[in-house]
Amino acid sequence: MEIKVTKSTNPQRERPKDSELGFGKYTTDHMFLMDYALGKGWHDARIVPYQHLRLDPAAMVLHYNQEVFEGLKAYALANGGIGLFRPEKNIQRMNASAQRLVMPEVDSQLFLQAMKQLVMIDREWLPKSEGTSLYIRPTMIATEPMIGIRASERYLFYIILSPVGAYYPEGFNPTRIYVSDTHSRAAKHGVGHVKTSGNYGSTLFVFQEAAVKGYTQVLWLDANELKYIEEVGTSNAFFLIDDELITPPLEGTILPGITRDSAIQLATSWQLRVSERLISIDEVIDACRSGALKEMFATGTAAVISPVGEISYKGEQFRIADGKTGKLAQRLYDELTGIQYGRRDDPFGWRIRVD
Numbered sequence: 641m642e643i644k645v646t647k648s649t650n651p652q653r654e655r656p657k658d659s660e661l662g663f664g665k666y667t668t669d670h671m672f673l674m675d676y677a678l679g680k681g682w683h684d685a686r687i688v689p690y691q692h693l694r695l696d697p698a699a700m701v702l703h704y705n706q707e708v709f710e711g712l713k714a715y716a717l718a719n720g721g722i723g724l725f726r727p728e729k730n731i732q733r734m735n736a737s738a739q740r741l742v743m744p745e746v747d748s749q750l751f752l753q754a755m756k757q758l759v760m761i762d763r764e765w766l767p768k769s770e771g772t773s774l775y776i777r778p779t780m781i782a783t784e785p786m787i788g789i790r791a792s793e794r795y796l797f798y799i800i801l802s803p804v805g806a807y808y809p810e811g812f813n814p815t816r817i818y819v820s821d822t823h824s825r826a827a828k829h830g831v832g833h834v835k836t837s838g839n840y841g842s843t844l845f846v847f848q849e850a851a852v853k854g855y856t857q858v859l860w861l862d863a864n865e866l867k868y869i870e871e872v873g874t875s876n877a878f879f880l881i882d883d884e885l886i887t888p889p890l891e892g893t894i895l896p897g898i899t900r901d902s903a904i905q906l907a908t909s910w911q912l913r914v915s916e917r918l919i920s921i922d923e924v925i926d927a928c929r930s931g932a933l934k935e936m937f938a939t940g941t942a943a944v945i946s947p948v949g950e951i952s953y954k955g956e957q958f959r960i961a962d963g964k965t966g967k968l969a970q971r972l973y974d975e976l977t978g979i980q981y982g983r984r985d986d987p988f989g990w991r992i993r994v995d
């Protein structure tokens with residue numbers, strides 16, 4: 641399918657400075673759109689000036705949460721080009737998410753082409769300074785106006801871009817994390833593994849509680865017993881206990897993070913013992929008390945690797961690794977960002993060129 645391009649005649653003149661970017665505050669001059677109708681399939685793939693959507697107030701996404709999204713980044717490469725990191729994984733995951741919500745899949749080649757072409761058109765928005773990137777947000781929504789509940793027969797797939805700075809306000813410094821012992825994020829047999837908007841709106845309450853108490857992120861425990869570690873905010877959790885690197889298994893309640901998968905592959909290639917297994921908050925705290933807990937960190941596209949320096953659980957505070965960034969977190973961060981920004985070799989073939 642050909643992508644029809646209509647360039648903006650009125651691009652934004654004032655660009656934010658790299659130091660003011662933050663995360664997700666700004667969008668660029670263009671967007672990609674494509675429509676779906678039952679019986680007709682996907683049609684009208686187009687790149688147009690960034691603009692509001694027109695939606696019927698009865699559009700099904702607004703009532704029943706038929707929505708899926710993705711998040712990945714374009715990077716200014718050391719040699720001057722533009723790169724993406726494992727985009728085929730995001731495409732696969734978005735199609736898997738869509739399937740779970742009875743939404744149509746998008747052809748993976750067209751999906752990749754749409755992202756590349758949009759990034760190229762808005763390439764002047766790609767920030768160049770250390771740690772910055774152009775965040776890509778593919779989204780699919782149910783657009784059919786229908787108040788009765790069933791799967792929509794019409795959808796809109798769109799992609800927007802946002803120039804971003806470093807994700808965490810503290811930068812690559814250990815964060816303080818609040819363990820919720822009252823709320824959970826996702827239940828077994830549900831949609832915790834799906835990137836769908838409902839999984840996020842429902843967590844804001846706890847984020848706010850953590851923020852009021854002075855914490856940057858929330859550590860989620862399992863919905864059954866509030867006992868086993870699940871995720872950290874919107875990133876995956878890792879613990880280095882003695883010489884074992886532990887991360888919770890993919891059993892349907894956590895997001896199968898691409899950064900998680902990359903960290904597992906890297907750590908394994910470095911001969912580390914990596915376990916995808918259940919780990920309880922009690923095991924973490926015991927290991928913290930005994931000194932066996934060497935490091936804790938979180939992984940995700942937005943923050944890459946985010947070391948954790950302190951956790952708060954049931955009113956008690958626990959310092960991890962003296963509140964400092966651990967060696968493994970640092971090594972993973974350096975290697976992953978090295979590959980993403982084209983400063984290092986790419987032995988796994990994770991980096992692809994946009995231009």
Ligand SMILES: *Cc1c(COP(=O)(O)O)cnc(C)c1O
Pocket residue numbers: 711835871873874875876894895896897898899900939940941942
């Ligand atoms: C997106 C996301 C992650 C991280 O996935 P990446 O592919 O590494 O960016 C982890 N947890 C949740 C809840 C997420 O939404």
